[in-house]
Amino acid sequence: MRYLKQILQHTEQVLIREVADNIYEICRQYGNDIFLIADENTAKLLNKNILNKVSHLIIPATPVIPARDYDGSQCHATWMTPNRLNRAASLQAVNLVRNKAKDSDLMVAFGSGTVNDICKYASYLEGKDYISFPTAASMNGYSSANASILVDGYKKSFGAHLPKAIYIDTDIIANAPLRLTLSGFADFICRSTVQADWLLSHLLLGTEYNELPFKLVRNLEEILLREHLALAKKDKRVVLLLMEALLISGLGMVMSKGSYSASQGEHMIAHAIEMVTQDYSSSLHGEKIAVTTITMANLQEEILSIRNPITKPITLDVKHITQCFGNTEFIKILKQKQMMQQKIQEIICKEWSNISSLIKQNLLSAKHLQKVFEDLSIPYLPEHLNWNKEQYCKVVNLTFATRDRFTFLDLAGCIEKS
Ligand SMILES: [Zn+2]
Missing domain, CATH: 1.20.1090 (Dehydroquinate synthase-like, alpha domain)
Structure with missing residues (x-):
């Protein structure tokens, strides 16, 4: 992650280590009253003790579509929109989190796209810091300052802020549902x-x-294209290289002052x-x-x-x-x-x-x-x-x-x- 260390200015640190067991101690470095957001799937990865120690909201699991390679369970939960499936972060969800997290001084996202976007935008609107624990190499938004939020049926990108820190548990990222990892690969290789x-x-x-955002990922792109089949095998080294590429891609958007370098x-x-x-x-x-x-x-x-x-x-x-x-x-x-x-x-x-x-x-x-x-x-x-x-x-x-x-x-x- 040498590039990240060189170019990170707004986010204090990106750390890679086994974090799921130590999440409470990690969070306490950044705040006393912690509000954690996870979803039903990612919450299963947490040490149960943490849920007794911090305020939290576990959102219904992201609806999962049956697919050839998907190795998670099927679920048809709905999130704030009773009549239709909705996997995007909605403004209602953001408002709910804002209300529940009023007394906290740190918000924590433990999940992938939806959890991260809700936490990022809610913490931004509340003027609180947040830290991110990505659970899948599924998108480049962990290190970007924008949040993708569903408003009145339309997905919109809102300016928000960067996390104070991003912590990556290498086992969790490598063992994430394959479909999420492959989705992240496509979002990068565009x-x-x-x-x-x-x-x-x-x-x-x-x-x-x-050109800098592209130069920074050139070597990673070459390796990922050469060794793409290793992604399907959940090879830890290659999945982590993808995660690195996605994090740099997110920061590229910060450097470009807009999503120009990734969208x-x-x-x-x-x-x-x-x-x-x-x-x-x-x-x-x-x-x-x-x-x-x-x-x-x-x-x-x-x-x-x-x-x-x-x-x-x-x-x-x-x-x-x-x-x-x-x-x-x-x-x-x-x-x-x-x-x-x-x-x-x-x-x-x-x-x-x-x-x-x-x-x-x-x-x-x-x-x-x-x-x-x-x-x-x-x-x-x-x-x-x-x-x-x-x-x-x-x-x-x-x-x-x-x-x-x-x-x-x-x-x-x-x-x-x-
Ligand atoms: Zn994208």
């Missing part, structure tokens, strides 16, 4: 499509770009699909990202292979956007993007060969990514997640208008494909 999109925006529009077109498509289907429960974040990463990788390759692209105006009607997403917020974004067109056309005309060769330098091929996902039984096509293919294609075509971020999704709409 680095390739993310970097291509972010660099494209920089080269075409002069937006800020920082571009592939995340936009996944969010757009969630918005259209209102389905946040039936697959894991990283599984959606695996599918959308393959879509983006193919799209980027196709566009980059055009030698002299001919640009055309965006002709999309705003009605399409509102009909598809049921949201008028995006009209403004579409209009802004239509205004950028002339500038983009000019630069493409003059600079395309240079731009495409710079972007190609850091690209993983769609074929390579697909092979790795296939090897690990990670879903990579919309039908693998039971997404309607026709609806998926329609959403992919309109996704560019859902965010003011410029990606290959924008180019797809304004380049003539021969």
Whole structure:
């Protein structure tokens, strides 16, 4: 974890050791009145004594979907939304935790994505410190300052804060449900499509770009791609390398002052699909990202292979956007993007060969990514997640208008494909 020690400024420490048995003593270093959040699955990993010593909330287990590789138990618990399954952290959950934790001076997350997001956002709103005990290498949000929260049926990213410390129990992380680990791998390996999109925006529009978050994970990415099969065997060394990569990826977002280094077109498509289907429960974040990463990788390759692209105006009607997403917020974004067109056309005309060769330098091929996902039984096509293919294609075509971020999704709409 040498990189982390060098670049951590806001979080005091990331420690790796057997922590589950010592969690109370660890927490006491940071506060006296501790409020701990876990879920039904992660609470089983705790030493029972701690629950007698600290205030706590055990949230119903994350609903688990049967899947080929999943080795956990099936559960159909609901969380604050009685009529539908909901695996995302909701604002109601955050408010409940805020009320219960009023008298505490330290909040503690013992779990993965949902537990962490609830704790991060609730502690931020209450102005309290929190520490994080990740229980799976399932996402890159442990070391990011943003929290993903479900509000009125929409998942939104809120600015929050970093934990005072992150403690990793190596046994817990290595033995986490395989599906969670593989989801984390997909959320990390989208680095390739993310970097291509972010660099494209920089080269075409002069937006800020920082290569450091990618440089910091380059070696780890090489090892993970080479030894990806070890993830399926829950090999402790390789799962911990993934965890390290995810933590650095989270910090990359702090360095980039936004999610730019970890979330571009592939995340936009996944969010757009969630918005259209209102389905946040039936697959894991990283599984959606695996599918959308393959879509983006193919799209980027196709566009980059055009030698002299001919640009055309965006002709999309705003009605399409509102009909598809049921949201008028995006009209403004579409209009802004239509205004950028002339500038983009000019630069493409003059600079395309240079731009495409710079972007190609850091690209993983769609074929390579697909092979790795296939090897690990990670879903990579919309039908693998039971997404309607026709609806998926329609959403992919309109996704560019859902965010003011410029990606290959924008180019797809304004380049003539021969
Ligand atoms: Zn992600």
